[in-house]
Amino acid sequence: MQDPLEFDKPRKERRHRRFDLQFPVSLNYSSEGAVREIAGLSSNVSIGGLLLKVNDPVPVRTQVSLKMAVQDSRLRRPVQLLGKGAVVRLERLESGGGFAIAIECKRPITEIDDHLSATG
Numbered sequence: 001m002q003d004p005l006e007f008d009k010p011r012k013e014r015r016h017r018r019f020d021l022q023f024p025v026s027l028n029y030s031s032e033g034a035v036r037e038i039a040g041l042s043s044n045v046s047i048g049g050l051l052l053k054v055n056d057p058v059p060v061r062t063q064v065s066l067k068m069a070v071q072d073s074r075l076r077r078p079v080q081l082l083g084k085g086a087v088v089r090l091e092r093l094e095s096g097g098g099f100a101i102a103i104e105c106k107r108p109i110t111e112i113d114d115h116l117s118a119t120g
Contacts (some may be wrong), residue, residue: 004117007043014031014112018019018044018045019045019046019059020040020043020044021042021044021045021070022041022043023041023042023043023045023068023069023071024030024039024040024068024069025039025040025041025042025050025052025066025067025068025069026038026039026040026054026063026066026067026080027039027040027042027054027064027065027066027103028052028064028066029058029062029063029064029065029067030063031062033068037058038054038055038058039054040052040053040054040055040082042068042105043100044104045068046109047105047108047111048065048104048105048108049083049085049088049102049103049104049105049109050066050068050083050102050103051100051101051102051103052066052100052101052102053093053097053098053099053100054098054099054101055098055099055101056098056099057090057092058087058090058099059087059090060086060087060088060089060100062086062087062088063084063086063098064084064085064087064103064106065080065082065083065084066083066084066085066109067080067081067104068083068109071077074100080086080115081096081104081109081111082109082110082111082112083103083107083109083110084105084106084107085103085104085105085106086103086106087101087102087109088102088103088104089102090102095118104112
């Protein structure tokens with residue numbers, strides 16, 4: 001039986017290494033002509049996407065942008081990560097505790113400082 005939080009299709013080799021990281025994530029997407037923002041918690045993360053636990057569902061194929069706040073005592077400073085991608089899977093969590101959404105990013109998730117220096 002496949003793990004309900006499994007990100008990719010069964011037997012598909014993953015392109016990027018995954019890390020079990022739980023950090024706050026802010027997710028933005030358009031819905032019915034308005035921009036929605038929801039908060040979530042990462043479950044696992046790679047540079048190509050992440051699995052996110054949220055209270056409200058986000059439909060599959062929805063284009064999203066995300067910002068993840070990474071704070072750890074081993075880091076000299078907090079790190080903000082940015083990504084853009086699409087929801088590739090949505091599942092209701094058994095515990096009634098919301099939803100798991102898998103997001104695939106077309107470009108690698110990057111640190112916000114790198115993103116700002118590249119545009120300015």
